[in-house]
């Protein structure tokens with residue numbers, strides 16, 4: 019049996035990297051007072067058809083959708099926002115009229131062509147800030163993303179930002195965009211010819227070189243913003259300025275769906291010449307209204323973990339994995355002292371030490387070899403003669419020193435290892 023194409027096992031050195039990054043993201047989330055939410059890995063297919071849009075590649079080609087034994091159409095989540103929004107409404111988190119700041123992290127599933135750093139089961143994290151349309155919220159979400167990647171050690175992190183306006187000003191813009199594209203219709207790729215009618219905005223972020231060329235001189239959304247949207251965008255940039263967050267306004271940055279409003283942004287880094295975004299987000303003031311009786315404004319972002327860890331690894335950001343070896347190896351000189359080794363190990367673990375011992379009843383020599391391999395700093399050697407004297411032999415492998423210590427002293431082992 020083999021793992022399914024596009025999935026993989028993460029273990030050994032690799033999982034340590036994941037643990038490090040996940041823990042740092044969790045700590046970071048607390049700094050901004052976001053609270054974790056865990057939603058189901060699968061939902062009704064309908065949630066994604068409406069919440070992501072049936073014109074998107076995700077919904078058209080990439081979802082893992084199946085009929086369960088009860089005849090229900092189920093989909094493995096391809097992204098996190100739709101589930102969080104469903105949970106927000108179902109659990110009436112709007113009831114107290116405060117801003118809800120939610121964080122999630124977990125596996126997502128998309129049937130894409132597997133390639134380096136891209137899997138069919140991949141991990142994403144993200145935040146959703148639900149309940150206000152104020153520009154301060156947009157700025158906090160962007161600051162969170164920017165500062166998180168900086169804190170993880172990424173270099174030349176940059177924000178690309180744009181405003182795509184509200185439903186009012188977008189109408190005018192789409193008209194202008196269509197007028198601009200019409201004479202070039204035949205130069206567009208097949209996808210964009212279809213998008214021209216159904217999802218015109220998306221033509222702007224097509225990766226096809228022909229389409230890129232056509233849209234070079236396309237009108238900018240920010241030139242068509244209404245007064246409210248203009249003020250909002252200006253304020254978001256102001257709050258980024260006062261926090262020294264570097265950004266560039268990118269007029270081509272769009273989101274294709276009607277429920278996206280105003281701010282859209284991406285986080286990029288030029289590490290290893292990688293031009294791709296490592297995170298993307300924006301405001302979605304009209305999404306909640308699609309499932310709920312009133313519109314509730316929201317803004318958020320999502321970032322992938324798989325490529326992030328790959329990037330950090332290639333930049334040597336995991337060179338220091340010291341925390342991942344045991345603090346102490348307790349060695350049994352022979353099998354008569356195994357009971358003592360078990361008791362001593364328990365005593366040290368109670369004090370918070372990471373302790374390893376031999377479980378396979380191996381020889382003294384082989385235990386010492388393993389302690390050496392693990393590169394453990396502290397080794398305790400428990401022998402019958404010493405036990406009779408109520409002492410053990412303590413070796414500090416870094417200082418190449420050793421001494422006998424009283425078993426009583428093990429109750430405060432910290433004093434000995436310092």
Ligand SMILES: [Zn+2]
Nearest residue numbers: 184187244247
């Ligand atoms: Zn507007």
Ligand SMILES: [Zn+2]
Nearest residue numbers: 207210224229
């Ligand atoms: Zn195209």
